[in-house]
Amino acid sequence: MEKASLREAYGRALLELGRRNENIVVLDADLSGSTKTKMFAKEFPNRFFNMGVAEQDMIGTAAGLAASGKIPFASTFAIFATGRAWEQIRQSVAYAGLNVKIVASHGGITVGDDGGSHQAIEDIALMRILPHMAVIVPADAIEMEQVIYTIAEYEGPVYVRGSRVNFPIIYNNGDYHFQLGKGSIIREGEDITIIATGLMVHHTLEAAKELENCGISARVINMSTIKPIDKELIIESAKITGAIVTAEEHLIIGGLGSAVCEVLSESYPVPVKRIGIEDRFGISGKPEALLAYFHLMPEDIIEAAKRLLDCKPYRLRAIA
Amino acid sequence: MEEADIERLKAIAKDIRKDILIMLNKATSGHTGGSLSVVEILVALFFSKMRHDPNNVHYRERDRFVLSKGHAAPALYAVLSRCGYFDRKELFELRKLGSHLQGHPDSKFTPGVEVPTGSLGQGLSMANGIALALRLDKIPSRVYVxxxxxxxxxxxxxxxxxxxxxxKIDNLCAILDNNGLQIDGWVKDVMNIEPLGKKWEAFGWEVLEIDGHDFNQILDALDKAEKIKGRPTIIIAHTIKGKGVSFFENQVKYHGIAPNDIELEKALKELDSN
Structure with a gap:
């Protein structure tokens, strides 16, 4: 299974964007080696601003640059970007409606050993709640690269959640085109829909293969744009399959699962199970061990899917 | 500065003060004290120092102004209106539903407002960003915050x-409205910020201290700041909260209270008699 770094993909895309457009500017808060903004900094030192360990000022400065026609990309770890500087993002970026791109690395518990203080499990919720803010969680490095090119063209504030760990490649066939606000069906199925984001897209595909062996046909959706969410695709999936599992490396409160439930409960209610982190913080450990510990593995998705099928008002197919 | 010019600015400042009081009274809420303390600073900037054009609001070479203490919005609005950014009648819709004049400055609603402020502490970061962008684009404009x-x-x-x-953001000049009061009382009692000048100096800034109600001193300092290269400048302007109306001056109560009808009448009379 081929894996690739979302951070490297971001760094490469940023560098290429910098070559194409001199209005691209980049800010970082002392983590440019980790976030890979260093690649841009090396080639364009005059358009790169290391703000030191000062996330609030970084966001405000980015807002000022955007107010003057620049396209700022501001990067640091997800928890510091969205948590420490939340109110700056609210006031100076979202409320202002300014064209600032916040691209964070180190989303979720796969931050690993550094522990709960550094694991952003609330970032999607924190950004999703802000008016005007688009929220994107790429599923692999190929999608990350496309996301970065896309948001550079899009006018408005965006949050992109990346990761410390490398993700298995999902889109290796070269014909995928990321569209802001559109989920993508990566596997068709009729019995149940599993809507996933980020690393969980891969785990969901693994789960879907196993479910097929059990006679359950699962539709798998990569919902990389959490906001604005693809309502049509969610409702269509509910109509076709009658049950939905969501999977995310984030709290089940406020993230993808919540967003999907908001759509379904108002428009087409069906049984739902949200896979994610329960109401608690992360802890230290290796990423793989933590994914198992927090029940974010393919087998957890399989179990949830099977249980949920029992809740469906009528069975579409006999389960082996 | 010619004496006649100073007299012109003084006359404008008096009218601005009257507009501030009337608009606050009509809004029935808002920040009286901190709006009155910045009148001379704003008048000096918008009617003398800054290059700007109400008929071409977004022209590239304009100087930029950021009101980081966004609660002084009434003063900014009164000044912008008098410059010609919008009709004076709009002043009296302040804070009302559907108004172009929000409780705190908002660039989405009000021409002449560069960025929204109101949540304190964020304006200098934004002003830095604007100044850096101007430098990258080689635009010789200055940024005032x-x-x-x-x-x-x-x-x-x-x-x-x-x-x-x-x-080394030297195309930026900060001005600090040092009126000594905040909502809970005297700044020195709530959370002492002194020694203010030494703090900014220690942070690498050029510090100028002036009487923030004296047009000659304000304009001299703004000119001086423009000549300082290689570092930012802050003008610590010593001011009086509620300046211009005796019974508002140095009264913490009027930080966030609008004048009622009786107070307004008395205040306008006092301003006219001076």
């Missing part, structure tokens, strides 16, 4: 202070 004294209790101000010095 007005801070409150209570506002510098916000940690982000000092992050931004470091940034301005680190990146």
């Amino acid at each position: 007005l801070l409150g004294d209570g506002e510098v209790q916000e940690g982000q101000v000092w992050e931004a202070a470091m940034t301005a010095a680190h990146y």
